[in-house]
């Protein structure tokens with residue numbers, strides 16, 4: 001991304017070329033967007049549409065995404081540099097999310113609550129009105145769908161603010177939704193930098209609910225504003241997820257998962273398994289195998305045959321990753337592989353970085369505490385379960401973890417003891433729209449996905465229908 005005063009310019013991180021540009025929404029224009037969203041909310045008929053009718057439109061949006069899958073996948077690849085196969089997977093995920101929330105619309109139930117008097121009491125779900133959905137750059141179409149589909153399903157109007165580093169997919173989603181029959185202005189896209197339009201959106205008195213995915217610093221700032229304004233904020237934030245290998249693990253599977261867990265998406269994944277913990281007696285062997293596999297990864301242009309890792313999403317993000325590795329060196333870390341920019345004609349113009357494995361650091365080192373959000377794995381040995389739990393839980397984060405062991409009792413004990421919103425036992429990085437997702441500690445507040453993912457965007461209203469035979473008395 002680069003920025004003129006009026007436009008965000010999306011740059012292909014594989015070759016530095018401009019992919020497209022979008023106009024920045026000014027803070028003054030934001031008032032109009034919010035006003036149109038409220039008008040659509042009240043007058044378009046969307047909120048009063050019976051859920052099975054809303055479901056038809058959500059399914060039509062899924063159809064529209066499916067019809068343009070290849071185009072969207074290529075656009076995402078050029079917008080943020082992910083391998084084409086991953087981008088196709090992200091579009092598939094977005095399609096699945098719209099279909100899933102169409103089905104939730106058809107099936108979600110509310111309660112008839114136990115009556116304690118002469119009335120019938122029950123609950124209904126009401127939309128908030130206008131919801132702000134703010135997304136990061138690592139998986140635009142997928143993250144956008146995770147917020148937009150349930151927010152619309154619940155009857156809200158949505159103002160989607162994509163990242164300034166990946167601004168091109170949001171407008172495509174809004175265009176497809178409109179063509180699919182979503183009333184005008186029920187989904188609008190506002191563009192610009194987080195500190196400007198993002199902050200203005202969060203602070204806007206017309207925004208009644210905030211759903212944010214991004215970094216912990218921004219999440220915390222948004223949470224403060226939401227607290228002041230007394231509006232709910234769902235926060236999906238960063239991680240430094242432990243990937244744990246016990247001595248009895250199936251090592252072929254464990255090593256493959258450790259490598260996929262950190263180097264998939266070039267490490268630019270909130271759930272990247274960025275801290276590898278191996279039981280001491282097998283530490284050298286496992287780290288050696290992980291390093292060998294990392295060295296053999298096919299780093300290439302995102303549409304190259306057999307590509308396993310593309311460039312980072314932007315040149316300025318690569319600068320951050322370079323600084324992260326430099327600090328790890330200064331902290332005394334040993335760079336076991338990678339640590340630099342790959343050389344060769346394919347890499348000259350792009351934001352590439354080598355798969356990197358570092359060890360020799362203590363668990364409290366900054367490199368073992370902070371998110372790199374890049375292809376950087378730190379490896380640490382542990383003695384026993386108590387040592388592992390202390391080390392693995394010793395960060396501010398709590399998003400996810402992986403556990404490799406053949407003992408199901410140990411897997412249960414450790415899975416319950418680790419502070420993480422998602423626990424993967426003998427697998428890693430499985431995240432589906434039908435299962436809740438979110439973080440413990442500084443990794444977030446609230447859970448997206450699953451049936452309750454719709455309730456995130458709805459408020460419960462309790463209703464009482466009087467059945468009294470006698471007039472109500474002032475006092476009993």
Ligand code: NAD
Pocket residue numbers: 134135136137138161162163164192193194195197198199200202213214215216218219221222236237238239269270271371373399439443444
């Ligand atoms: P970021 O926090 O810099 O930006 C995320 C979005 O928030 C962008 O659209 C940005 O413009 C906006 N923003 C930033 N500051 C804001 C503010 N004060 N008010 C309103 N909006 C603001 O994050 P990023 O660099 O785009 O993404 C990387 C981060 O996202 C990583 O920390 C990663 O772990 C996290 N992430 C989390 C999840 C999850 O589900 N938990 C998923 C993907 C990414």
